[in-house]
Amino acid sequence: MSEDNTQCHDGGTGPSELEPYLMTVLSKKFEAITRDMTQSLLKSARSNIISVARDFSSAITLYDGRQFMIDEGLPIHLANIHLVPQVTREYFDDVRPGDCFLTNSPYAGNTHHADYTLHSPVFCDGEPLFWTVSRAHQADVGAPVPSTYVADGETVFEEGMHLPSVRIQREYEDREDIVRMCTENIRVGETQWYGDYRAQVASVRRGETEIQNLCEEYGVDVVKTFVEEWLEYGERMMRQEIATLPAETISHTAHHDPIPDAAPEGVPVTVELSILPDEERIVVDLTDNEDTIPAGFNLTEATTVAAVYGGIFNNLDADIPHNQGCIDRIDVEMGDGKVVGRPEYPAGTSLATTNVCDTLFNAVQASFGQLGEPYGMAEGASGMPIVVSNISGVDPRRDEEFVNQVIYYGGGGPAVHGHDGWMMYGIPITGGVIYRDSVEVDEHQYPILVEENELVPDTGGPGKWRGAPGCICRYRPRDTEITVTYFGNATEFPPKGIRGGKAGGKAATKIETADGTVVDTPSINVVEVGPGETVIGRFAGGGGYGDPFERDPERVRSDVEQGYVTVDGADEDYGVVLEETSTGIEIDEDATRERRNEVER
Template sequence: MARSAKPSRKPKRRAQFDPILLAVLSSRFESIIREMTNTVMKASRSSVIKNARDMSCGILTYDHRLVSVEEALPIHVNALELTTKPITELFDDIKEGDAFLNNSPFYGVTHHADLTLSVPVFFEGTPLFWTLSRSHHADIGAPEPSTYLPFAASIYQEGVHFPCVRIQENFKDKQDLLRIGFQKIRVSNIWHGDYRAQVGACRIGERRLKELVARYGVATIRDFIEAWMDYGERRAIAAIKRLPAGTYVYEVRHDPVAGVADEGVPIKAKVTVDPKKGLVTVDVRDNQDCVPGGLNLSEACAVASCRIGVYYNLEASVPHNEGSSSRIVPLLRDGCVVGRPKHPTGTSCATSNVNERLANAVQCAFSEMGEPYGMAEGGGNFSAALGVISGVDRRRAEHVEYITQLMLALSGGPANHGHDGWLTYECSVGNGIMVTDSVEVDEATYPVLVEERRICEDSMGFGQWNGAPAVRGFYRSLTGDMTLYVCGDGGTFPAKGVLGGAAGASCGTWRRARTGTVERLADFFSGTIADGEAVGYRSCAGGGYGSPRRRDPERVAEDVNRKWLSVAAARDVFGVSVRLNSNGVDYEVDAEATSSLRAAAGG
C-alpha cells in the first residue's frame, strides 16, 4: 500500500526551461483535460451535462495549484484550489485509489448541484496531481424538484450535501455512501450514471498523467510546472501593465425576489489596477450582508467571479493557471452576499443570478477607463428557456419519471470595443461554453414539444457595437402536467450598455392557456404547467457598447437582412436608411438618405 500523502513543499521555480518543451507539455496537459471532458459528455446520462455541457474538468498540482483547465465553464474552474485544499486538511491517509466527492459550498465547491469528484494522482508512491471533474446534476434531492431554490434560506432545504467524503478506496466505490444518493435523489439511476461518467473522466486523467510522467520523468514535469506558472504570471503582468492605472467602480442590481430581496440586490465592484506591480485588486466588501434565501454566493463563486471579470479584460492568450490568477486579488467579507457565507446559509443559486451580476460588475468596471476598454453587461439567467422541468413520461408502456434543465435559448452576450455580442453567450460566468439544446434531442429524450425558437427582432442592446439579441419561443408537455422552476433575473433590470450603448431586452416567462390566452408569470416562478398549456420564454439580450449613431451603416443593413433589426429601428435608432436592392429581397444602405439622417441628428 502506498504511504500516506502529505502536500510537498513548493519547489523553487526554475528560471530557464526549454520553450519548445514548455509548449509541448502545456498542450499535452490540455489534451488530457480534453479527453476527460469528452468522457464526461459521452458517458453522462442527463441532458444538462451531456448535451448542454454544464460540466468542467481540470488538473491541479497536489499542493493545490491550478495547472490547466482547457475549455471549461469559467465559474467552475477559476477557484478550484478551494475544492482540493479541504481534502488534505481533513484526511491524513490519502492514498492511491482514493476518490473524493464534494458538493458543499462550505468546503470549497460552487453550489450543491455541482457534484465534484477529485482523484489524487500518485507516481511511484509520490502524490503529484489532482484530477477533477465537476458536473451540474439535474437533481440533488431537495424538497422541490429543482437545484435552483431562491427561497431556500439554509442548506437544510437544499437536498443532499457530500461535505468532502471519500467515495472510493482502492479504486472501488463505497456502497454505503452511494446508497445515500440512491435513497434521496430523484431519478437516481440518471444521477448514478452521471457520477460514473465523472469517475471515468478522473481515472482516465490519472492514467494519462502517469504515462506523461513516466515518459518525461518526475524532475522534468516538476520543472515544467514551475516554468508554466512563471509564464502565466509573466503574461498576466505584461497584460496588466498595458492598462491605465486607477480605481474604477461599477454597480449593478439583481432583480427583486419577494421575501428574499424585495428591492433587489445591489452589487458594487471596486477594481484597482496597478500597472507598476502588475496587479489587479477586486474589492467587493462594500456590499450587503447575506440575504434569507439561496441567492448568496459561496466563497468559490465569489473568488471565481472576481477573477473572471478581470480575465475578460486581459489578452485572451494569457494562460489561466495559478501563475496568472496570483496577479488578481479578490477582497471578500465574511457574511456578505458576494463574500464568504456562514454555515448553514443557503447558496443554491450561487452559480447564477447574483453571481452573474458580480462578474458583470467587475468586467464593466473596465469600461470606466473609456474606449477601447471594458465591455457592456451580458444577459442574465434564466427565463423558462433554461427552466428546470420534471414530470412523468407516459409515451411508452412503462412510465418513467424525468427531471432535467433545458437550455433552449442562451442569453445574449455583451458588446465590447470592436465586437458585437454573440448569441450563445449564456451568461457572464458561462461565456459561450454552454451549448444550446438540440430541439430534436430534447424531444426524443423528454416528453416535450418545442413549438418555436427564434430571434426577437429589435431586442439587442443598440450601440456602435451591439449586444446580442434575445431569443423567444414556446414549448409544452406531451404527457400530462409538467412542473416548472424558473429563476429569471433580468426581467426588471436588463443588461445595461456602456459608453452610450443601450440596454438589451429583458427576459420573461409566460403561460399560454388551453384557450390560447397568454399571461406573464413571475420571473421567479415554481408551479405546475397543466396538460394542454404551454410555456413561453424570452431570454435576456446583451448591452451595447458606444453610441448607436456611430455604427457602421453596412453592419446595420446586415442586421436588417438577418431579421434581427427592423427597418424602422435602423432609421430611428441608428440613423441609417435602407432600401430593397435589385433582387427585391435584401436591403442595402441608402447612403444619401443616411447621411442626411445622421447630419440632422448630429451623428
C-alpha cells in the first residue's frame, strides 16, 4: 500500500496519511483485539453451544455504526453486525462510558431472537469512537418449546422475549431489573443463561479496554486516521475485484423443502445479480420472491443482507477486508413483507438464520457458476436437521433440567473450481466455523448415548470436483425421555451441483422404536424420544462442480480408498472402473476409457 497508489474514499487516488507499515500494524492489532474478545467468551461461557460449538461472533464497529473489524465468526452473524449499533443510537441519546446494551429483536437490526447481541460503546479521550460487539446464540430464550427455534411461530409473540435494544449495564454494573426479567423468563436462566451473559459482558469489556490501550499507545488522531484509511482500503480492494468480473446479469433459484401448513410446495428463493465492472459495483435483486409465510422461516433484513454478502464473498478474493468500504459496493434490492427481505412486523422470524437463509446463500453463491469456469460454488447442505437438534429434559443422574443444542453434522460442503467440498463445512450460514460437539463431553453432560456418527459414501455430489458427503448420526436417551426439536431441509430438494456437477445425497430423519422398527418422521418436528428409542439422522451431501466424467481417475480411486465413494459409485457416477488387487484398489484404464467414451454427456 504505497503512497502513489493509495485510493481515496471518493474513488480517486492520493497519498496515504499513514506509513504502510503502520497500516499493517494497526490492522493486526485490531484483529488481535477481536480474537481476545473471542477467547474471553469461549473460555468462560456456560452452555455447550457457545463454549464447545462456538456459535458466536466478535466484532468492532465504528460508533456511527459502520462495519469495521471482525474476527473468525459465523457469516450469518458478522456481515450485518453493524446494524444493531445503528438502531441503538436511534433509541438512545445519552450513551455513556460503562454502558452496555442488549438486543435480540429481529426488528431492531438483529438476526433473530435467539442471537443475543451485547454491545458496549468505547470512549477514548472522552469521545465515543467504537462499539465492541458480542453476538452469541443462546441455548434457550424462553420460547413456548424448549428450543430457540419455533417453526410454527407465525408471529414474534410466540418466540419468547424480544429486547429491542435495552441498556443492561450502566457504569459497568448490571441493571438488576433487566437481568431479573431475563433469568425468570428463560429456562435454566439463573445458571446457564446468566453464565453466558456474563461471558459476553467479559468479551465486550475486554475489547473496550484493549481499544483504549491502543488509542493511548498510538494517539486518538492516528487511530481515527487509520480507521478511515482501512475503510478506503476495503473499498479499493472490492472495486478492483469487481472490475475483473465479466459484465453479466445472472440468476439462480434454490429451493427449500415444503413446510407443513405454511409452504406446502416448498420455498423457492430466486436471486438476480447484475455485475457492473465499469461501475465497480454488484446489484442484487431479491424482489422476485414470495410473500412472508405463516411460520418462523421468514428472513430478517439482517439475515437477508448477510446471506447476500456471504454468497458473494465466497466467490471473491478472501483477502478483501469485509468492512463498510467493501460492502458499500454491493446494492441489495429487497421487498417488504417477503419471505426473503424485510418482514413486516410481527411476522415470525425464529428460524431467520438457518433454513431459508441457507437457501439464499446457496442461490447467491451458485449463481456465479453462470459466468463459466472458474466461477461459482455449488449448493451446500442446509437446515437444522436432527443431527443438530435441540435436546431438553431432566437428567435423572443429577435431577437437573437441561436444554442445549447438539452439533453432530459432518460433510455437506459444496464443491468449487479446483477443490472438493469441505468435510467440516456444515451449512452455508456457518461456513465451517461451527465446531462439532465432543461426543464424550455431551454424554457426560446430558443423558444421551451417541451410537454412530460417520460419513456416508456416495452422498457427495459427483463432479469434476466432488461435493463433501453427508453423514449419519444415531443417538438415544439414557433411561429417561428427552424432547428433540429439529428443522431439517434437503429431503426433497438436495443441494444442487453447478456447471455439470450433480446434486448431493438427500437428508432423512427416522426413529427406531423399542422393538427395532424404523419409521420415517417429518423433517421438521418436535418429538418425544423415550428409553429404548433411537434417533437416526442423515445429513445431506454437498453439490458437485463440473462434469463428473472429467474427474481425475486417480482422485476417484483415492475417494474409494478413503470410503467417500464406493466401487459401484465410481463406475456409475464417474465412469471409473476399479478392481481390487493384492496390492489394493487399482484403475482399469482400458475399461475406464471405454466406459467414459460410451456415455454421451
